[in-house]
Amino acid sequence: MxxxxxxxxxxxxxxxxxxxxxxxxxxxxxxxxxxxxxxxxxxxxxxxxxxxxxxxxxxxxxxxxxxxxxxxxxxxxxxxxxxxxxxxxxxxxxxxxxxxxxxxxxxxxxxxxxxxxxxxxxxxxSSIFIIDPLYTLPLLAAVLVTGISGFAEGRQRWHYWALGLSSLYLAFTLAGKQMAESRVLHALDRQGITPERLFSTPTPFNALLWRVLVLDGEQYHEALVGWFDRQPPHLQPLPRGTAWRTHLQDSPQHARLEWFTQGVLRYDRIDDQLVVTDLRLGMTGYHPFRFALAEWRDGDWQPIRWVERQSSLRGDAERLGQLLTRIWQPHTPVPLGEWAAELER
Known part of the structure; x- marks a missing residue:
């Protein structure tokens, strides 16, 4: 956090x-x-x-x-x-x-x-976004109250209540994760898809709308699932590029990333480089951890020995606004395919 x-x-x-x-x-x-x-x-x-x-x-x-x-x-x-x-x-x-x-x-x-x-x-x-005001505000309020007025007359009880409320909110985020994954699993079952792996995480700054990723061989599906949805989730198929993974067998950084993310990665060839994206963090199309791990040189893919973090596409306020609107208006169109396509550039 x-x-x-x-x-x-x-x-x-x-x-x-x-x-x-x-x-x-x-x-x-x-x-x-x-x-x-x-x-x-x-x-x-x-x-x-x-x-x-x-x-x-x-x-x-x-x-x-x-x-x-x-x-x-x-x-x-x-x-x-x-x-x-x-x-x-x-x-x-x-x-x-x-x-x-x-x-x-x-x-x-x-x-x-x-x-x-x-x-x-x-x-x-992965049940809470790295910044979530609803978790932080009760704790901050209690600190401000006792910081200003002191601890006389049992004011430390403010901290008991704040810790209790923030813990209840964490429990709510776990319930949201269970809700989102359950709905996606039902949708997968109806479509006859057996997922290789399923990963869910809240969208930025809230625990009401969830990103659910379904790894499925050469592709992955992404769905947005909210507490107020009435229709089954739409699974957006997206290219995962796992064929490029074979060219990274000699990259210790790739092995480390696979271990750290438990395989929730996407692979893209961009010009003469193989770029690997950690799909778990950020939001669709904007993922802060992207790395070029190999480059085409001398007729073959050569691992890059000293890896730098790629400059990330910026998550703009308009896209964030679309996601926040999607919470309360489930029929709001969110172009996940268009956003994800920007990872190819």
Missing amino acids: DSITQAVLGAGVQAALLGRWQGRKALVYGAMLGTLPDLDVVIDYGDAVARMTYHRGFSHSLFVLTGAALLIAWLARRWRPHPGYSGTRLFLTVWLVLTTHTLLDSFTSYGTQLFWPLDTPPVAW
Whole structure:
């Protein structure tokens, strides 16, 4: 999730558990700890694929963060002891501030390596967009209230309510994901299509309209499914270009991407380059992670050793407006085929 959300989540957790004793300092400490796992962005992992796939790695591991919480709690008790609460309560608070960060990240589509260093695929429950105001606003409101008025008269209860509301919203996003996938699976069954893989994720800034991708060999189908839809979802067939994948067998970056995205990729030849697109993130036709992994040279496809991130097509306000209108007016035409065709240029 975005840094503001992670900061107010960390502040809310710390305020709920230690605000009675720490006062407004709990908001500051919690916000700082809540953004700590994302400091791995300052590490130079290598090329663009490495930077993408190693982010949310060791710094988001539940194992590493448990050790970090023990160390932080021990140092705090040694140098700044407080008689009002126990070391166990302090450790639990720090641990929850750190781990709720990584668990919330796991609800997005990006991929979080919760169990590093185990060689397991990144966790991506993909039920919430990376920025969702409905999740953030209750947490932000509670931080503003206690930040301005303090913690007298049990005002830390604002944080109990805010954390409860945001957690209920997460549950709602999971229900939306189940709804969208169920409707698409029924549509696939009627058409006699057996999917290779199905992936769903909310459209930008909301959990009411969903993108559902169905991988089907050389093509994939994309559908928009909303809570207010009355008609079965329309499955838009799109080229996936998997035939180009055979030319990337010697590319370690491609192997890393396949592992990280669990194969939700699209392949396009653009001029003399093979461009691979992570379809999970962004919106149709606008995907922020695209990489040229091979180039035609000396009569053959040669892997590119140092991969740079391709400049992404910009997701304009008009397209975003169409998607938002589609939530409330299910018959609004959304030209998914035209948008996706721009990936070929």
